[in-house]
Amino acid sequence: MIFKVENSNNASLGLNSPVEGKTGGFEYDQNVRIVDAGRELGKQKIIHLGFGLEFKYERFSQSPGEEDTYRNGGSMTEDGRPRGIGMQLFPGFRPESMSNENRISIGTYLALENELTSRLLLDLSTILEYYENFGAKIV
DSSP: OEEEEESOOBGGGGGGOOSEEEEEEEEEEEEEEEEEEEEEEOSSSOEEEEEEEEEEEEEEEEEEOOGGGTOOOOOBOTTSOBOOOSBSSSOOOOGGGOEEEEEEEEEEEEEEEEEEETTEEEEEEEEEEEETTTEEEEO
């Protein structure tokens, strides 16, 4: 996704400011592989046991905007105060905010379902996920 600003300006550039520009962008990719399995247990009461595994790869990147969308041109007001820096509608992302990150997570779940009566169903499940950048979590 690329952000573009139109009909705006970078006041700090004064009359040399462009009126449009690309202010940067984001990119996100996700690749997921899932394996699920289940089995009916019990003869009189239906009990369903399910389990699964998930592997996920995610990538996120942020790209900077065009320089005139974020830079300080140094223009001052008549009373000596600095003018607003960056495009007035949406200042561009600076190069120092660039990123290109990825992570892998692995998860597993276990589910148990039991029809206690014809009007009452019990459904229990737990999920364990491990993210390489912050560890494991059980839900």
